[in-house]
Amino acid sequence: MTGWTQAAAAVGTIGAALGIGIWATAALEEALGGIVSGAGPRPGRAVAAPLHRAAFLWCQRRSRTERPDAELWASAPALLGGLAAVALAAVPLAPTVDVADVPDGIVLFGAAMALVMVAVFLHGWSANSTFPLVGGYRFIAVALSYEMPLALVLIAAALPAESLSVGEIVTSQSSLWNVLRQPLGLPLFLVAGLGLAFWGPLALPDAADLAGGTASEVSGPQRLAWGLARRAVLVAVAAMAAAAFLGGWLGPDLPGPDWVGGLVWMPLKTLAVLVVLVGLGHLVPRVRIESFVVVAWAVLIPLALVDVFVSGAIALMAK
Amino acid sequence: MSGLRDLLSGWAARAPARVFPVVGSGARRAVQDLRLRPGIELVDSPRHADVLLVAGRLPPAWLKPTARVHDQMPGPRAVLCWGADAERELFPMAEALSPEDDAAPAIARVHRALMTGDRESGPPVQPDHPPAPWRGVGPHGQGGRGMTGGRPYGRPMAMREEGRDGLALDRIRVPVGPFFGCFPPGLSLYVGLAGDVIQRVEVDPNPFHAIAESMPAPEWALAATIGEIERARARHHLRWLADALRVAGLVALGSRVLRMAVAEEPPVPEAVRRFGRRLDRFHALGLFGRGAGRIEGRRAETFGGPVARAAGLERDARLDDPAYRALDFAPAIRSDADVRARWRVRLEEAAASLELARRGADREPEGPIEPFTPAWAPDTLSDVLAGLEWGDAVSTIVSLDLDLEADARPVVAEGVA
Numbered sequence: 001m002t003g004w005t006q007a008a009a010a011v012g013t014i015g016a017a018l019g020i021g022i023w024a025t026a027a028l029e030e031a032l033g034g035i036v037s038g039a040g041p042r043p044g045r046a047v048a049a050p051l052h053r054a055a056f057l058w059c060q061r062r063s064r065t066e067r068p069d070a071e072l073w074a075s076a077p078a079l080l081g082g083l084a085a086v087a088l089a090a091v092p093l094a095p096t097v098d099v100a101d102v103p104d105g106i107v108l109f110g111a112a113m114a115l116v117m118v119a120v121f122l123h124g125w126s127a128n129s130t131f132p133l134v135g136g137y138r139f140i141a142v143a144l145s146y147e148m149p150l151a152l153v154l155i156a157a158a159l160p161a162e163s164l165s166v167g168e169i170v171t172s173q174s175s176l177w178n179v180l181r182q183p184l185g186l187p188l189f190l191v192a193g194l195g196l197a198f199w200g201p202l203a204l205p206d207a208a209d210l211a212g213g214t215a216s217e218v219s220g221p222q223r224l225a226w227g228l229a230r231r232a233v234l235v236a237v238a239a240m241a242a243a244a245f246l247g248g249w250l251g252p253d254l255p256g257p258d259w260v261g262g263l264v265w266m267p268l269k270t271l272a273v274l275v276v277l278v279g280l281g282h283l284v285p286r287v288r289i290e291s292f293v294v295v296a297w298a299v300l301i302p303l304a305l306v307d308v309f310v311s312g313a314i315a316l317m318a319k
Numbered sequence: 320m321s322g323l324r325d326l327l328s329g330w331a332a333r334a335p336a337r338v339f340p341v342v343g344s345g346a347r348r349a350v351q352d353l354r355l356r357p358g359i360e361l362v363d364s365p366r367h368a369d370v371l372l373v374a375g376r377l378p379p380a381w382l383k384p385t386a387r388v389h390d391q392m393p394g395p396r397a398v399l400c401w402g403a404d405a406e407r408e409l410f411p412m413a414e415a416l417s418p419e420d421d422a423a424p425a426i427a428r429v430h431r432a433l434m435t436g437d438r439e440s441g442p443p444v445q446p447d448h449p450p451a452p453w454r455g456v457g458p459h460g461q462g463g464r465g466m467t468g469g470r471p472y473g474r475p476m477a478m479r480e481e482g483r484d485g486l487a488l489d490r491i492r493v494p495v496g497p498f499f500g501c502f503p504p505g506l507s508l509y510v511g512l513a514g515d516v517i518q519r520v521e522v523d524p525n526p527f528h529a530i531a532e533s534m535p536a537p538e539w540a541l542a543a544t545i546g547e548i549e550r551a552r553a554r555h556h557l558r559w560l561a562d563a564l565r566v567a568g569l570v571a572l573g574s575r576v577l578r579m580a581v582a583e584e585p586p587v588p589e590a591v592r593r594f595g596r597r598l599d600r601f602h603a604l605g606l607f608g609r610g611a612g613r614i615e616g617r618r619a620e621t622f623g624g625p626v627a628r629a630a631g632l633e634r635d636a637r638l639d640d641p642a643y644r645a646l647d648f649a650p651a652i653r654s655d656a657d658v659r660a661r662w663r664v665r666l667e668e669a670a671a672s673l674e675l676a677r678r679g680a681d682r683e684p685e686g687p688i689e690p691f692t693p694a695w696a697p698d699t700l701s702d703v704l705a706g707l708e709w710g711d712a713v714s715t716i717v718s719l720d721l722d723l724e725a726d727a728r729p730v731v732a733e734g735v736a
Contacts (some may be wrong), residue, residue: 039357047335055330056337056369059434061393063366067453068461109385130493132516134709173703181442201606208566209501209713211363218367219393285567295606297550 010099014085015094017093021235022228024271026050028278034281060192065217073126075223080119084232087112091239092167094249094262111194111239113150114141116233117143120198120205122314123226135213142204142289144304145296146195152304153185153192156311157244160318166240174319177247184307188243188300190277191238192274197230199228200281206230207286234277235270242269328434335360336430339368339392339708340386343403343502344527344534344724345418346375351558354565354579356423364501368427369433373413374401374588376533378505378526379460381497382409386444388498395433395440412441418678478512488513497526501566501713505723507702515709522697527727534728543688546680547640549672553591556581556669563662564719588673595666599659603610608658614703615656621696626719629664630656640686646679656712661718695726 031046080238090112092098092104117140151283158164160181161172169178179186195202196231215226242248246269249262340350352374353359359390362368362580365388373385386409389398398410402418416425432438454463477489498506505526511519527534564573576594579586596721600609614622619630627634631654637643638650653660700719704712 033571038570038578039574051424052330052334056334056434058327059331060369060395063391063393067455071461097604119601130512134512135512140501189584203568204710207710209570209710211500212367216364219368223367282569282571283419285601285607286710287565288611289708291610292605 004276010089013093013099014089015292017239018081018085018232018235019285020267021238021270021274022231023050023273024172025231025234025278028274032275032279032282040106054224057219057227058221060220060223062220062222063217068128071124072122074222076119076123076126077222079251081121081225081232082227083112083115083119084229084236087233087236088239090166091236091243092170092248092260092262093266095167095171095315097259097262098167101165104164106158106164106169109166109236110147110151110154113233114147116196118235119199119229120214123218124205124279127214127217129217130177131210131212131216132214133217135207135210138207138213139205139290141294142195142202142296145293146192146202146300149296149300150192150196150305152301152308153182153188154180154240154244156308158174159184159308159311159315162315166243170243170250173247175251177250180243181258182245182307182311184303186241188236188304189245189281189299190243190273193234193241194277194280196239197277198236199230199234199277200230201287202282203281204289204293219226227242238270238273239266240277241273242266246273328436330436332431335433336370336426337362337368338370338372338426338642339365339388339498341373341377341381341498343373343375343377343381344530346402347504348558349401350374350708351423351562351577352581353423353426355574355581356560358427358448359423361500365389366393368392369396370429371396371398371410372401372422372426373398373403373410374422375403375418376530377403377531380526380529384497386408389435389441389734390443390445390447393395395438395706397429397438397441399429406420409444410441442552477508486636490518494544496523496722502716503721503723506716506721512709517704517707517709517712520701523697524571524697525723525727526723531727543683545684546676546679546681547686548684549676549679550585550701551678552674553669555651556665556672557586557591559665560662563709564716585673585676588670590664590722591670591673595663595670599663602659602662607653608662608714608718610705611658611711612718613656614715614719616705618699619656621699622719623694624720625651625664625668626660627662628724629653636686636689637684640684642682642684643675643681646675646682648675654711658714658718695721 027050030049031041031043034041034046067303069211087109090099090102090108092101100108120139121136124132124139127133157169157178160178161168163169191202194200198205204213206215210216216221219225243266247265248269249265251261251265253259254264338353338361340353340361342350350361356362370393371389371392377385398413399416399422400407400410400413401416401420401422407413407415414425414429416422422701428678433440440585453460455461456463475492476602479487480490481487490513492509492511492512494507494509496502496556497505497507501629507523507526509521509523510517521631552604557576561567561573561577561580564570579590614626615630619627619632620634623634629650633650633652635650637648649671651671653664700716703715705716
């Protein structure tokens with residue numbers, strides 16, 4: 001393929017993957033919310049409701065505040081969505097189907113996720129209003145507390161593969177999935193993922209006690225863009241969890257070329273992780289910032305370090 | 320192109336109506352019940368809403384804030400006045416409903432009409448220019464002279480002040496309320512925030528005093544059985560829990576609890592106990608309410624009721640009543656005095672009330688029945704909130720279960736049998 005066709009195919013793949021993933025996340029929110037509230041899953045409604053909500057936001061007008069930083073305010077959702085796309089690009093779908101399975105895919109993912117801090121803070125600061133600003137500052141206060149465990153458990157997952165490439169990490173799980181040989185990895189990664197997408201218990205910048213936080217002054221298509229970007233980050237996190245801990249495209253053999261396996265198992269595993277993440281969002285209350293930071297630095301980071309040391313020791317002994 | 324627009328507006332009409340509630344006197348329960356109706360979503364920010372629901376009688380001090388909230392709503396927008404008469408002058412295009420009407424179908428209808436274009440978006444009710452011109456000179460409106468110093472021209476400005484840890488941080492004084500979604504209706508604060516830590520709080524006086532004469536008498540029966548009293552108490556605590564769960568980010572779980580609270584058949588006590596234990600397991604992790612918002616000693620006594628019982632004070636009017644003592648009534652007491660303790664006390668009381676209602680359904684208490692409302696103590700509230708981080712402050716206020724309307728209501732005659 002020529003360079004331009006390749007680029008177009010890459011953008012198309014990421015766009016399609018994010019689009020389907022965002023829709024699935026929104027449908028899961030409705031369905032799991034219905035189960036938890038006692039109204040039942042109502043699958044037909046759950047699948048159609050995201051379209052209706054998106055259409056409502058599209059038809060609503062944009063809000064204006066006094067003297068916002070208009071350029072940054074408009075570009076914050078685009079930045080967040082772009083970072084989610086970059087992070088998803090590092091995750092390969094199948095042995096021969098990947099967008100950016102670079103030799104240091106873990107680093108690419110971590111770098112994209114670290115810049116989420118910038119996008120969320122800009123979204124809060126640009127509105128020139130109190131609650132969004134407090135929301136933005138809250139995110140900065142806690143972001144490092146979950147980016148550290150994220151980096152550490154991904155390094156631990158990379159040790160058996162002796163490579164930072166996500167594709168190699170998947171192939172290194174052909175004997176045993178990382179969720180079984182590194183039991184601390186997936187839970188810590190999910191906590192970090194909830195934090196990066198500021199979802200559920202870690203939904204601090206857009207919290208209900210700030211009347212919507214960074215999103216409280218936003219309406220219409222801009223709010224739609226922010227909601228899409230947030231869910232895109234969640235999808236990217238779920239895809240990386242599926243690849244690094246649940247064996248990616250590995251699974252029982254399917255007839256046909258090897259990329260069929262990727263098209264079936266990767267989405268299924270990503271969907272399973274999304275079910276867990278969205279379910280946690282409906283069942284676990286929002287944390288207190290102070291307590292969470294203490295727990296993150298006193299418990300989660302030491303556990304992540306233990307994870308790295310133990311996996312390193314096991315990898316050395318296996319040699 | 321117009322086909323696509325029709326498709327989008329058709330879909331938008333099928334989305335739930337986003338309603339921002341302005342809750343006046345007598346409307347709190349009815350508005351809370353709307354959360355259970357499909358096709359309606361109550362939102363916390365006027366920017367997210369397309370329908371403004373003005374419910375109940377509003378104090379005169381709220382007319383300007385209501386107008387401001389209306390103008391903050393992006394189009395398309397509409398107003399529904401539910402039992403609120405004076406406000407119709409403010410919103411000439413509003414739909415009017417009487418208090419007995421069911422608001423949900425009207426809200427859904429208005430929302431559909433707005434989305435399909437059958438109804439015009441409401442025009443702004445306030446003039447769209449700032450009371451004082453902005454004097455900035457730079458390309459982003461920065462710089463210039465004459466705009467700094469305290470609170471110029473109605474725009475709050477952060478000023479450098481000695482803050483926590485001896486750092487000179489910016490402190491900004493902002494008003495919160497009276498329609499803040501996490502606060503009880505009527506609560507309005509001026510908060511001096513340094514970052515997200517509250518340095519000082521000034522609590523505005525109870526606005527419902529201005530309309531106290533027109534408020535209906537409380538619904539308390541002068542003679543009621545223990546069964547009726549305890550079931551009402553349990554329902555009240557469950558309604559409080561539904562709201563508290565929503566503020567904690569668990570909207571779906573809050574709906575479930577609200578459904579339990581309004582159901583014809585009250586829930587089984589064991590179900591409530593199990594629910595309480597599950598919630599407390601989260602609190603026990605220390606990430607949620609444990610250690611937050613301590614209210615002890617004299618302050619807990621001022622608030623009274625479950626707040627006092629969560630601080631270890633054994634105060635319960637039912638202890639003095641022989642009929643309750645015959646049913647082996649024991650109050651729920653905790654000593655931690657934090658948000659977690661107040662949650663536990665209320666949930667245990669709800670479960671215990673349901674058990675008492677079963678056992679003593681037809682007995683009547685022998686002492687006088689007085690309605691209890693947590694005391695409205697603005698000075699104590701300011702003391703309690705000072706120094707708290709914003710999230711803790713909100714969860715503390717929610718855990719107090721304040722009711723400003725009940726505080727303003729005229730007192731029932733003493734000495735009822």
